[in-house]
Each structure stands twice: as structure tokens, then as C-alpha cells.
Amino acid sequence: MALRAVSALTWGLGGPGVGPLRSGTFLRCATQHRLEKMPSSIGFPEASRRPFSSHRILVDVDQSHGVATMKLKNPPVNSLSLELLTEFVISWEKLENDKSCRGVILTSNSPKIFSAGLDITDMYGKNAAHYAEFWKAVQEVWLKLYTSNMVVIAAINGSSPAGGCLMSLASDYRIMADNPKYTIGLNETLLGIVAPFWFKDNLVNTIGNRASEHALQRGLLFPPADALKIGLVDQIVPEDKVQSTALSVMSEWLKIPDHARQLTKTMMRKPTADRLLKQREADIQNFVSFISKDSIQKSLHMYLKFLKEREK
Numbered sequence: 001m002a003l004r005a006v007s008a009l010t011w012g013l014g015g016p017g018v019g020p021l022r023s024g025t026f027l028r029c030a031t032q033h034r035l036e037k038m039p040s041s042i043g044f045p046e047a048s049r050r051p052f053s054s055h056r057i058l059v060d061v062d063q064s065h066g067v068a069t070m071k072l073k074n075p076p077v078n079s080l081s082l083e084l085l086t087e088f089v090i091s092w093e094k095l096e097n098d099k100s101c102r103g104v105i106l107t108s109n110s111p112k113i114f115s116a117g118l119d120i121t122d123m124y125g126k127n128a129a130h131y132a133e134f135w136k137a138v139q140e141v142w143l144k145l146y147t148s149n150m151v152v153i154a155a156i157n158g159s160s161p162a163g164g165c166l167m168s169l170a171s172d173y174r175i176m177a178d179n180p181k182y183t184i185g186l187n188e189t190l191l192g193i194v195a196p197f198w199f200k201d202n203l204v205n206t207i208g209n210r211a212s213e214h215a216l217q218r219g220l221l222f223p224p225a226d227a228l229k230i231g232l233v234d235q236i237v238p239e240d241k242v243q244s245t246a247l248s249v250m251s252e253w254l255k256i257p258d259h260a261r262q263l264t265k266t267m268m269r270k271p272t273a274d275r276l277l278k279q280r281e282a283d284i285q286n287f288v289s290f291i292s293k294d295s296i297q298k299s300l301h302m303y304l305k306f307l308k309e310r311e312k
């Protein structure tokens, strides 16, 4: 199996919009009508579309089909900065509160990069208060995605290392562009940092324990065909078919009655989400103390330097 690695050194539940762990939302969703037919591209009549956007998040809701497409837009590499994460949560809550929205396709506005992962500049050279705020936002985005009542499909139209991979993992289904130049994986060790337990839990739940041990320790980044083999993605399709495939897969998922699917999702995911929720504050403190260490700051500095100086 061809594996590619970049060579260098790697808010609580109960609040609004926190998905299936909320009570009282299942009956509402169960009465929503089913999706019978989906168009093959985003070309919906204006009347049924409701686009909204912020600086870094573009959202297009097709109200007649109950499906939103959310695009990350943070050039040049769609890094998950504090600003993007904050805007993500606001947009996500808007969708969670929109009764007509049953599914979200998460994708990138950039043609080659789904997301370069967490913004390293938010983890480097800042103070403890900044690191704490940043990490809380990372946790929040993962909790929102992982526990959402909506069907979440990741349309991975480019490379997706580390935090980008985590966003995909938190989705219900992953479709990746079949381009061997793109890679996906949790490569934290290559930066000299460590994926926290909940990144690991999400990976183990997806690809199993042994494959996770291997992938995490080595910080492996998998090209699409290898990602498919180990179950890191569910489907690979030609680059120009990622969005249309996501729409047709969504139509299949939305044939399942919402209440039954949501209760099943909760049954599968609640223990993993609860593990973070029970120690959320400790996880923030752990991150702050880890990332503030001189040795870790030095590793991140080296990695940023490597990214800037490497041959393209």
C-alpha cells in the first residue's frame, strides 16, 4: 500500500443546536417529508434556495430538498483558524435551527484542498488565553458535527490532513476525489504533536484499533485509493463527480425516517461524545499546557519553516 507522509519532523451539551443528544427534536424531524428526487448539481430554482455566508463559510440551502451545502473558504489552504471555527459554529447552529434542513454536504471552496487542518499559527507564538479559546472552538466544531441530527456528508474535494481529516471523520459518510495527489489522515505526529483522545476515538470508531495505531503513530497521510481500502473514506469518485455523488448519496440517506436514523446515530456516537464532554475543561487545560511547551513550540516553528521552504 502506497503511503505518503510529508517529510519533516506532525461549549457543553444541552445548549441549542447540539444535535441528537437534545431531547424533543426527534418527533419534529420524523414528520418531515422525505426526499424523493435530487438534482445532480447545485442548480436549484432561486425560489427554493436560501444562500447565506460569512467571510469564511459559504452556505447554500436547497429548501425544497432540505439539503444545505456548506463550503469552507479560507484561502490559501482552508486552514481551520479561530475565525473560521467561530463562523462555522454560527452557520451550523443556523442550519440546526432551520426545520427545513435535514442534511448538510460539507465541502471546500478551494479546488485542491479540503482543509489543511488546524491553523498552525493559532497554536504558535500566542498566549494561554488564545490557546484555550482556540481549543474550545475546535472541540465545539467537532461536537456539532459528530452529534448533529442532520445527515452530514463530507465531499472531500482535495487534501485533508489532520483537523481536515477530523471534520471528515465526524461526518456520517465520506466521498473523496480520486486524485492520487490528494491525501487524508491524522498526521499530527509528523508535526511533533499528538492527536488528542477524541480524535483517536473518532478514528478508531471508523477504521478500527489496529489500523488506527499504525496510522496515528506514523502520522500517515493516505492517497484516496488507500484511504478507501482502510475505510477512512467510504467512496472515491472522479474529481468532477464529488458534489453530484454527495447529492445522490444524501438522497438515499434522507429516505430513512429521521427519528429512526437519529436515534441510531445517538446510540452509536453518544458514548464517544460524552467522553469529551465529561472532561472538556481538562482537555482544554491539557492542550494549553502541551502546546505552550518550548519543545512543542519549537517543533511547530520547524514545521511552519518546512512548509514555507519545501519545493513545490
Ligand SMILES: CCCCC/C=C\CCCC/C=C/C(=O)SCCNC(=O)CCNC(=O)[C@H](O)C(C)(C)COP(=O)(O)OP(=O)(O)OC[C@H]1O[C@@H](n2cnc3c(N)ncnc32)[C@H](O)[C@@H]1OP(=O)(O)O
Residues within 6 Å of the ligand: 006, 076, 077, 079, 080, 113, 115, 116, 117, 118, 119, 120, 121, 159, 161, 162, 163, 164, 187, 188, 191, 193, 194, 195, 196, 286, 287, 290, 291, 304, 307, 308, 312
Ligand atoms: C498528550 C496530550 C495531547 C493533548 C493534545 C495536544 C495537542 C495538539 C493537538 C493538535 C491537533 C492538530 C491538528 C492539526 O490539524 S495540525 C495541522 C496539520 N496540518 C498539516 O500538516 C498540513 C500542512 N499543510 C500542507 O501539507 C500543505 O499546505 C497542503 C495543505 C497540502 C497544501 O499544499 P500547497 O497547496 O502546496 O500549499 P502550501 O504548502 O504552499 O501552503 C500555502 C501557505 O499556507 C500555509 N499553511 C499550510 N498549512 C497550514 C496550516 N495548517 N496552518 C497554517 N498555515 C498553513 C503554508 O505555510 C503556506 O504559507 P506561506 O504562503 O506563507 O508560505
